[in-house]
Amino acid sequence: MGKKIMIIQAATQLFANQGFDATTTKEIVRTAGATEPLLFYHFKGKEALFTEILDDVFSRLNQRLDELPQRTDHPFEKIENLVGRMMDFVAESPEETKLVLSHCPARLKENAEACRRHYVDLRARLEDYLGKCLRAGIRGKQFAKVPVPDTVNILIALINGLLRQRVAELAGNKDLRESALSFCRKALST
Amino acid sequence: MGKKIMIIQAATQLFANQGFDATTTKEIVRTAGATEPLLFYHFKGKEALFTEILDDVFSRLNQRLDELPQRTDHPFEKIENLVGRMMDFVAESPEETKLVLSHCPARLKENAEACRRHYVDLRARLEDYLGKCLRAGIRGKQFAKVPVPDTVNILIALINGLLRQRVAELAGNKDLRESALSFCRKALST
Amino acid sequence: MGKKIMIIQAATQLFANQGFDATTTKEIVRTAGATEPLLFYHFKGKEALFTEILDDVFSRLNQRLDELPQRTDHPFEKIENLVGRMMDFVAESPEETKLVLSHCPARLKENAEACRRHYVDLRARLEDYLGKCLRAGIRGKQFAKVPVPDTVNILIALINGLLRQRVAELAGNKDLRESALSFCRKALST
Amino acid sequence: MGKKIMIIQAATQLFANQGFDATTTKEIVRTAGATEPLLFYHFKGKEALFTEILDDVFSRLNQRLDELPQRTDHPFEKIENLVGRMMDFVAESPEETKLVLSHCPARLKENAEACRRHYVDLRARLEDYLGKCLRAGIRGKQFAKVPVPDTVNILIALINGLLRQRVAELAGNKDLRESALSFCRKALST
DNA sequence: TATGAATGAGAATTCATTCAT
DNA sequence: AATGAATGAATTCTCATTCAT
Secondary structure (H helix, E strand, O other), X not given: OOHHHHHHHHHHHHHHHHOOOOOOHHHHHHHHOOOHHHHHXXXXXXXXXXXXXXXXXXXXXXXXXXXXXXXXXXXXXXXXXXXXXXXXXXXXXXXXXXXXXHHOXXXXXXXXXXXXXXXXXXXXXXXXXXHHHHHHHHHOOOEOOXXXXXXXXXXXXXXXXXXXXXXXXXXXXXXXXXXXXXXXXXXXXX | OOHHHHHHHHHHXXXXXXXXXXXXXXXXXXXXXXXXXXXXXXXOOHHHHHHHHHHHHHHHHHHHHHOOOOOOOOHHHHHHHHHHHHHHHHHHOHHHHHHXXXXXXXXXXXXXXXXXXXXXXXHXXXXXXXXXXXXXXXXXXXXXXXXXXXXXXXXXXXXXXXXXXXXXXXXXXXXXXXXXXXXXXXXXXX | OOHHHHHHHHHHHHHHHHOOOOOOHHHHHHHHOOOHHHHHHHOOOHHHHHHHHHHHHHHXXXXXXXXXXXXXXXXXXXXXHHHHHHHHHHHHOHHHHHHHHHHOOOOOOOOHHHHHHHHHHXXXXXXXXXXXXXXXXXXXXXXXXXXXXXXXXHHHHHHHHHHHHHHOOOXXXXXXXXXXXXXXXXXXXX | OOHHHHHHHHHHHHHHHHOOOOOOHHHHHHXXXXXXXXXXXXXXXXXXXXXXXXXXXXXXHHHHHHOOOOOOOOHHHHHHHHHHXXXXXXXXXXXXXXXHHHHOOOOOOOOHHHHHHHHHHHHHHHHHXXXXXXXXXXXXXXXXXXXXXXXXXXXXXXXXHHHHHHHOOOOOOOOOHHHHHHHHHHHHEO
């Protein structure tokens, strides 16, 4: 009853915390209370199981980003919304985020490309979103004349770093959202 | 003919690009033009080889940080110096940095703790350095009254994110140093 | 609707072309458009399915041989009739013949003996038939004084070889019946 | 000391008697007094081991056929020589012959084509040899005007059948060489 | 008759590591 | 310092077979 889901959950947790290579199928099914052949009955193999999890995580993350409001009073609100969504996602799905952050782009044998694509697509999406946002703000004089591409990369780097801090057990699990947004607001202000 | 060094170099490159688990001793010695027993003659085992490399990287990085000038005209210069050293290190030793960023804290069987310590120590060092720096700047009115611990974490997250961007083949290998420093300078300015 | 028959047909074809060991129950049911539990519902197991097919093939072949006319004008006609029946059987049931030729005596775990018996019985039957035939011909001066047991074995070897050529895709699928009979007729003639 | 050879011998025997699929690597190394990793150290895999054996058998058989004298007093002597070589080979290397007869063309996953080639080449060689021989004999009136291609196939079928009888434990292991040659001599005579 | 889910036993293969030289 | 041969312990994955429905 629901052993497939148990396997997915066990695998997610183990992949996130030990890495793909260091996690054995035996360990997964033991954690899930299942047997190895069942894993291979439901999934084509260890990599397919990993890929299925990854696809699901990215699909859910992209869904969250789809829901971001397009219209806002101030362009910085859009940045706030983006950061908010990302941090919320980490809070909701810490294991999944950990898995993505430590495996993407991953070194798989068969599905490496699919995995890389997720990563590249997400990055492109963030670049697009932030780029538009910055240009609009600069045009509307709400932002100083910052160099757009560089600033986009800086913002992405910062978000990436913040997510990693949240996910790592180190550095206190405090939500730096507000402070970080203040930091950026000031850096971008006219 | 320095086969030990060949092994270290091959291992560094392979660990950095494929990960510790995905790299086999056979692959290392093939790349190095050596044989497996020789690897075990020079190193206690695969983990010991990894640890030796890691120790060396951290030792060199810490040395760089030791050399940072303690006295500067403006506290932001200290931040500039720090960021500069880190970015220089990546430029000099990209493989080594990649190895550290993707493996630390690593999941080793025997030396996990030693590895974790490197990571924790470095983080503590950065926190200390940046904390002092911020407090001094706030005291001297060169910086706005930012919340120190949060801002320290934000700066570390940003540096971490920037290093990762540099090391990843994605996102253009442009050095964002100057832009990032401008970004931070403005964010911290009074 | 007749899935049992579908399974038998699929199994026959696969066993014949890939061998018993190399054919999986999954492959059989996939080819037959059925599911594995159904195979086990209809047959005790993979070996039982194989044995059932084999029994059927031998039963049909033996039936054909039962029908051989006992009285003929010339003893060589009996050889002609035998060779004809065998070649007809291959033409009618090429897959089944292929299965028998490549698996008999087969290496089964449970029914090896039953399988071997089929083979031994058929051989004995052929030896008996050809032996009687040769002795009669020699007695009646229609055949030269050939050594009977050896010639029987030679004739069986030749028939065996011819059947195999027919069943293999190689060597042109031409029916060598007439030429082979001429060859033998001359070899046996006074 | 010579464990590689032990493995080859064990594998030859087991492949010949049980078939490729029914023989496990574990069984091979147990028989050889070795361990599984050693098998994989010396050979790329189970199939590679099989292929190596097969290559060797065919190489030795072809060498024997290379040595056949080209000039003979009577064309039938050439047939005698050929049959003799083949029967000698079976006597010398019964296991190897068994292996070839029951596996060639074999159903391998990787080297099926190489294996098939051996088989096809040998067949072509026999067809060529026997064809030339028959044509010469017919031309020189030593042989009757038999249809050459058919007779070639018949001779090959007979040889194949005889070899199989020798190799099978059934049918008495008597060497039918002389009887078979008499049989053919008469069939071909003018 | 029919099936989705599940499993015990075992397959080939790999890996880090060691031994003898 | 260097290697060819060897191995214990695992790993991923497959297979025939069964259970519950």
